[in-house]
Amino acid sequence: AQSVTQPDIHITVSxxxxxxxxxxxxxxxxxxLFWYVQSPGQGLQLLLxxxxxxxxxxxxxxFEAEFKRSQSSFNLRKPSVHWSDAAEYFCAVGCNSSxxxxxxxxxxxxxxxx
Amino acid sequence: xxxVTQTPSHQVTQMGQEVILRCVPISNHLxxxxxxxxxxxxxxxxxxFYNNEISEKxxxxxxxxxxxxxxxxxxxxxxxxxxxxDSAMYFCASSEVQGSQxxxxxxxxxxxxx
Numbered sequence: 094a095q096s097v098t099q100p101d102i103h104i105t106v107s108x109x110x111x112x113x114x115x116x117x118x119x120x121x122x123x124x125x126l127f128w129y130v131q132s133p134g135q136g137l138q139l140l141l142x143x144x145x146x147x148x149x150x151x152x153x154x155x156f157e158a159e160f161k162r163s164q165s166s167f168n169l170r171k172p173s174v175h176w177s178d179a180a181e182y183f184c185a186v187g188c189n190s191s192x193x194x195x196x197x198x199x200x201x202x203x204x205x206x207x
Numbered sequence: 208x209x210x211v212t213q214t215p216s217h218q219v220t221q222m223g224q225e226v227i228l229r230c231v232p233i234s235n236h237l238x239x240x241x242x243x244x245x246x247x248x249x250x251x252x253x254x255x256f257y258n259n260e261i262s263e264k265x266x267x268x269x270x271x272x273x274x275x276x277x278x279x280x281x282x283x284x285x286x287x288x289x290x291x292x293d294s295a296m297y298f299c300a301s302s303e304v305q306g307s308q309x310x311x312x313x314x315x316x317x318x319x320x321x
Binding site: 127129135136137138139142183185187193194195196197198199200 | 238240242248249250251252255257262263265298300309310311312313314315
């Protein structure tokens with residue numbers, strides 16, 4: 094069965110510092126991978142997705158993620174965070190079979206230190 | 208950019224009452240989903256819907272839950288007799304093509320059961 098692990102519950106970084114949020118997945122075939130962001134009281138906004146091809150994917154708001162099959166990872170990165178990046182970040186995996194659900198990780202809450 | 212819209216944003220209901228949560232998916236999307244997020248927990252899949260029938264449902268989606276697409280635009284989730292543990296944020300999502308396209312989420316309905 095598919096699963097997603099986000100080992101960091103809460104991360105605090107200084108504004109302007111680089112960021113990496115970790116995500117590991119478990120899935121038997123090539124997965125579809127996503128990162129969503131949720132600001133307080135808001136819905137889920139898609140940051141980026143990986144389906145196939147180039148393993149480094151670019152997303153919105155200056156985020157990128159790299160798919161590493163050998164490590165079953167899809168870590169999210171940003172070279173320089175802004176105070177507005179404070180939010181909850183969810184890694185998710187979907188599959189290309191008849192099952193259509195997305196499995197979410199438990200999320201990483203990002204706080205920005207001024 | 209087209210959006211998934213959900214109403215109401217907040218619903219307060221007495222335990223045992225029926226509640227209907229409403230969603231308007233993106234107009235050219237064919238697949239529809241409901242997820243829920245209990246406060247402080249991960250986002251969980253409830254049900255997917257395509258071609259006027261349920262494609263897949265989770266073990267959470269028991270006989271108290273039902274979904275319907277009553278007309279060409281709305282997609283509803285009904286909880287027949289609400290329980291305290293149904294209190295959660297409920298997200299509707301839609302996608303163009305199953306699996307290979309990302310799901311777009313609404314801002315959610317916060318359901319509070321008293």
